[in-house]
Amino acid sequence: xxxxxxxxxxxxxxxxxxxxxxxxxxxxxxxxxxxxxxxxxxxxxxxxxxxxxxxxxxxxxxxxxxxxxxxxxxxxxxxxxxxxxxxxxxxxxxxxxxxxxxxxxx
Amino acid sequence: xxxxxxxxxxxxxxxxxxxxxxxxxxxxxxxxxxxxxxxxxxxxxxxxxxxxxxxxxxxxxxxxxxxxxxxxxxxxxxxxxxxxxxxxxxxxxxxxxxxxxxxxxxxxxxxxxxxxxxxxxxxxxxxxxxxxxxxxxxxxxxxxxxxxxxxxxxxxxxxxxxxxxxxxxxxxxxxxxxxxxxxxxxxxxxxxxxxxxxxxxxxxxxxxxxxxxxxxxxxxxxxxxxxxxxxxxxxxxxxxxxxxxxxxxxxxxxxxxx
Amino acid sequence: xxxxxxxxxxxxxxxxxxxxxxxxxxxxxxxxxxxxxxxxxxxxxxxxxxxxxxxxxxxxxxxxxxxxxxxxxxxxxxxxxxxxxxxxxxxxxxxxxxxxxxxxxxxxxxxxxxxxxxxxxxxxxxxxxxxxxxxxxxxxxxxxxxxxxxxxxxxxxxxxxx
Numbered sequence: 060x061x062x063x064x065x066x067x068x069x070x071x072x073x074x075x076x077x078x079x080x081x082x083x084x085x086x087x088x089x090x091x092x093x094x095x096x097x098x099x100x101x102x103x104x105x106x107x108x109x110x111x112x113x114x115x116x117x118x119x120x121x122x123x124x125x126x127x128x129x130x131x132x133x134x135x136x137x138x139x140x141x142x143x144x145x146x147x148x149x150x151x152x153x154x155x156x157x158x159x160x161x162x163x164x165x
Numbered sequence: 166x167x168x169x170x171x172x173x174x175x176x177x178x179x180x181x182x183x184x185x186x187x188x189x190x191x192x193x194x195x196x197x198x199x200x201x202x203x204x205x206x207x208x209x210x211x212x213x214x215x216x217x218x219x220x221x222x223x224x225x226x227x228x229x230x231x232x233x234x235x236x237x238x239x240x241x242x243x244x245x246x247x248x249x250x251x252x253x254x255x256x257x258x259x260x261x262x263x264x265x266x267x268x269x270x271x272x273x274x275x276x277x278x279x280x281x282x283x284x285x286x287x288x289x290x291x292x293x294x295x296x297x298x299x300x301x302x303x304x305x306x307x308x309x310x311x312x313x314x315x316x317x318x319x320x321x322x323x324x325x326x327x328x329x330x331x332x333x334x335x336x337x338x339x340x341x342x343x344x345x346x347x348x349x350x351x352x353x354x355x356x357x358x359x360x361x362x363x364x365x366x367x368x369x370x371x372x373x374x375x376x377x378x379x380x381x382x383x384x385x386x387x388x389x390x391x392x393x394x395x396x397x398x399x400x401x402x403x404x405x406x407x408x409x410x411x412x413x414x415x416x417x418x419x420x421x422x423x
Numbered sequence: 424x425x426x427x428x429x430x431x432x433x434x435x436x437x438x439x440x441x442x443x444x445x446x447x448x449x450x451x452x453x454x455x456x457x458x459x460x461x462x463x464x465x466x467x468x469x470x471x472x473x474x475x476x477x478x479x480x481x482x483x484x485x486x487x488x489x490x491x492x493x494x495x496x497x498x499x500x501x502x503x504x505x506x507x508x509x510x511x512x513x514x515x516x517x518x519x520x521x522x523x524x525x526x527x528x529x530x531x532x533x534x535x536x537x538x539x540x541x542x543x544x545x546x547x548x549x550x551x552x553x554x555x556x557x558x559x560x561x562x563x564x565x566x567x568x569x570x571x572x573x574x575x576x577x578x579x580x581x582x583x584x585x
Contacts, residue, residue, distance in 0.1 A: 077540075086373075089549070091526045120534075125529070125548050128373070137538055204494060
């Protein structure tokens with residue numbers, strides 16, 4: 060599975076707006092790059108990224124070939140309750156990756 | 166102006182060969198100082214530095230038992246945070262058994278072959294770069310220190326000679342750009358001083374992590390000179406000289422460069 | 424204008440090809456293929472229309488943070504931020520970014536909501552050339568807001584083949 064690096068504050072106050080930073084390894088092959096013979100290398104990208112907070116979707120992104128290799132995506136959410144942040148990446152050629160991080164909200 | 170035309174112009178203007186003056190120690194700047202604010206931020210922040218993905222992979226490999234001996238790096242070296250602290254900052258280092266310096270990637274492969282009795286990693290393979298990045302990370306911030314003694318002297322000299330030698334179709338030497346014309350622009354991009362302070366590093370141009378040897382092969386290719394294969398002693402001699410040239414500067418692995 | 428750029432690119436490639444023939448290096452062939460497909464202002468407008476329909480986005484409220492001079496178009500740090508109270512009654516529904524000269528116009532589309540707390544996202548994008556990028560914010564009241572930015576992209580000075 061592709062390696063992912065997630066950064067979420069381990070603890071937050073209820074109602075606090077927290078930043079979530081995500082990084083995943085993936086070449087994000089655009090489909091426009093030529094191989095040594097001149098033929099385009101087929102597209103192979105992550106197309107969707109979803110974050111769920113205790114099962115409820117809080118963020119969704121649709122990615123295109125213009126997103127750089129090893130995609131970095133950061134966004135914000137309101138810390139509502141302790142629990143789990145679940146991340147899922149899906150893409151071409153059946154690519155999927157998941158990661159989850161616990162958060163304590165007091 | 167096209168990039169190659171710019172290089173030809175530079176080569177023409179630089180005149181007859183003269184021994185380039187080494188940059189005074191106090192005037193040395195890492196490639197970091199020539200980067201934009203945004204790229205520097207990418208390197209500094211471990212939550213955004215793409216090289217950290219390789220460091221994480223290397224951390225996993227560190228504890229993985231491998232080879233006929235079924236040993237992991239950790240079995241001999243324990244916690245890398247202590248045992249590898251400062252190590253990458255003094256490589257390439259002299260290997261007594263081989264009678265010459267070896268770089269960090271070679272050292273990792275020597276351990277794999279001799280201690281783990283496993284197949285060495287291929288050059289520039291993901292696993293080799295991951296381990297080098299992980300070990301390199303343990304030296305972040307530590308001043309580079311290369312031994313300059315009777316054993317390393319001939320190899321340092323060989324590296325120094327190569328750095329100053331005009332070569333390739335453009336008849337350019339490394340020194341002419343990186344000692345004499347650093348800070349000036351070549352086809353819109355600033356010429357850095359060429360200190361190998363952050364390898365292995367994530368190069369935006371490569372969109373992946375790569376070693377110093379990869380960069381040197383590309384430099385020579387860009388100069389229209391013949392580059393040496395991975396593992397060639399010429400590469401390691403040049404690495405040795407470059408790290409010695411950067412002595413005292415803080416190690417930055419895993420760095421980010423444009 | 425685009426046609427002139429294509430000719431300039433082709434000329435540049437022919438000069439490089441001439442030098443490569445001298446060098447005889449096999450690896451350089453990698454760079455000398457036909458020009459890739461490229462978006463045009465028209466295809467960007469079509470991609471935007473797919474999102475906003477017949478609505479006319481108003482200028483403002485969304486800000487594009489991109490370095491004005493980009494060292495390498497492969498990984499350009501981008502931040503999009505939208506002014507909004509982000510309450511259940513008044514929030515940002517979605518943010519989109521488009522380019523004019525990349526091979527295709529879409530870059531990213533993000534779905535938000537009141538739970539986001541702050542309508543700010545960051546990522547790293549690819550920019551094929553110096554060009555204009557356009558951002559669109561879609562609000563909970565159905566309104567669209569837009570901003571555009573011109574950026575300059577430079578490339579690595581020394582050609583690499585390996």
